[in-house]
Amino acid sequence: MAFERDRDVSIAQLVGGIVSDAQVLVRQEIALARQEIREELGQAKSGAIKLAIAGGVLAVGGLLLILALAQGVAALFGWPTWAGYALVGVLAAIVGGVLLGTAQKQLKAVNTVPEKTVETLKENVEWIKDRTTSDKT
Template sequence: MSSPDPGFPRAAVPPAEQDASSLGDLVGELATDLSRLMRQELELAKAEIREEATKAGKAAGMLGAAGFAGYMTAVLLSFALAFGLAHLVGLGWATLIVAVLWGIAGAALFSAGRSRLKSVSPKPERTIDTLKEDVEWARHPTK
């Protein structure tokens, strides 16, 4: 092979010093780009969460209004029942009968709710178990 012609400039081959600084520049740019990308992704996530929270808030408001409408329905039906019974036993006794029916319903719901509440565990048992497994693996990763 022939040696390169001394008449041509050697600009195509950068010195080693420039390689190192350009590699550093590339790494710096990569870090900056990665940081910018993460910030943008975080902003997108925040925007999506805000949008979903707004939807959830509106849905919760509608559910609350539905609950109030159901409450009003129960009150008005209770009045209708009391006035209907009033034709048979008098208004005082009719309202007492309706109140006792509501008391029985309330007691049954309270009892059912209380028994279900007793079965609720405040500790996240499965998470605790998996964390224990993770700690054990971290201590002995080859097992």
């Protein structure tokens, strides 16, 4: 009878230890997920700022170039005004496209899934499975 009581206490202690370890792991996983999300948000913020700057540069640059350069090019080469506007518009579109492309690449590189957290969660599930199955045998 004393042997059964000692066995029950040790099983209870083991289960309590597993639950305690699982709680600690969950807290650590949540902290890791928060940190990863902060890092990813920082990259997203940087990409969004660059995208906004690119849009502003495109708008202001395109307007100023169309107004100033188009008239100058047309007058310099003796072209009609529309030809000067077309040339300047194409150049502004090329510059804007390059800026937009680099901003999109940076935003696509942002990973919204915290991969380290997912990986460690899988490891923790396996660890808990191993602990619970080995205790039963």
